[in-house]
Amino acid sequence: MADCYISRIDLEKIYRGICFANYQGCFLNVNFTVSWQIIGYETWLELDAVFKKFAENLRKKILSYGALYFSYTVFEYGQVHGCHSHSGVHVPAVKLLDFRKWLKGYIGSLSRKSATTALNVQAWNRLDPTISQWNWFAYLMKGLDPRLTELEEAIFLEPGLTAHDLFGVEKSQYCGCIPFQRVRRSRSMMGKAQCNAGYEPETDLYNNATDERYSNLEYLRGVRDRHLAELTSELDKVLPF
Numbered sequence: 020m021a022d023c024y025i026s027r028i029d030l031e032k033i034y035r036g037i038c039f040a041n042y043q044g045c046f047l048n049v050n051f052t053v054s055w056q057i058i059g060y061e062t063w064l065e066l067d068a069v070f071k072k073f074a075e076n077l078r079k080k081i082l083s084y085g086a087l088y089f090s091y092t093v094f095e096y097g098q099v100h101g102c103h104s105h106s107g108v109h110v111p112a113v114k115l116l117d118f119r120k121w122l123k124g125y126i127g128s129l130s131r132k133s134a135t136t137a138l139n140v141q142a143w144n145r146l147d148p149t150i151s152q153w154n155w156f157a158y159l160m161k162g163l164d165p166r167l168t169e170l171e172e173a174i175f176l177e178p179g180l181t182a183h184d185l186f187g188v189e190k191s192q193y194c195g196c197i198p199f200q201r202v203r204r205s206r207s208m209m210g211k212a213q214c215n216a217g218y219e220p221e222t223d224l225y226n227n228a229t230d231e232r233y234s235n236l237e238y239l240r241g242v243r244d245r246h247l248a249e250l251t252s253e254l255d256k257v258l259p260f
């Protein structure tokens with residue numbers, strides 16, 4: 020069955036994955052869009068296949084930089100661009116120019132048509148990466164299922180509010196039905212990786228009373244915890260007990 024909305028579960032998984040990447044010291048500082056249908060991939064089967072090929076080579080490229088691979092993607096279908104994907108990925112700041120060159124060349128090698136508008140890359144090294152990554156997240160979540168739960172409807176006294184209001188993301192916009200997995204994330208952002216790292220976020224997606232949920236708090240907490248671990252390790256070396 021075609022997936023016509025981003026689910027609440029996918030919203031939460033991507034949010035928590037970004038927080039985990041931040042905790043590890045990585046902002047998703049590069050955003051890009053690929054219009055797969057414009058470059059010649061027409062059927063859902065070949066669209067899915069080419070993206071999987073692309074994602075594997077993207078993973079290898081980021082790892083070649085000696086960096087952790089954190090990435091997520093949301094698929095949409097529109098009348099102008101057809102099927103396209105929006106992605107957020109962590110790229111070391113010193114490798115941004117190299118990555119942009121690689122990405123442009125690799126998408127070009129996959130293209131079946133000459134389409135100069137099929138790729139749009141934005142690197143936020145000159146802006147606040149915290150604000151940029153969360154603005155991108157908010158934009159990509161515009162296709163979220165707008166329906167509230169019965170409990171949420173009971174809490175919200177103002178009529179007409181949606182899940183987009185609850186989570187502070189872009190206003191609801193229909194982004195087409197996708198007959199394969201609409202929202203994808205790298206394994207490094209998944210629950211197993213977080214569990215293996217003993218990670219539990221302190222920020223809360225449901226905390227709409229403050230700006231903490233879309234902040235750099237998890238990044239700062241990771242810096243603090245790593246410094247504390249280093250200090251503890253050094254003390255263990257010198258203390259006699």
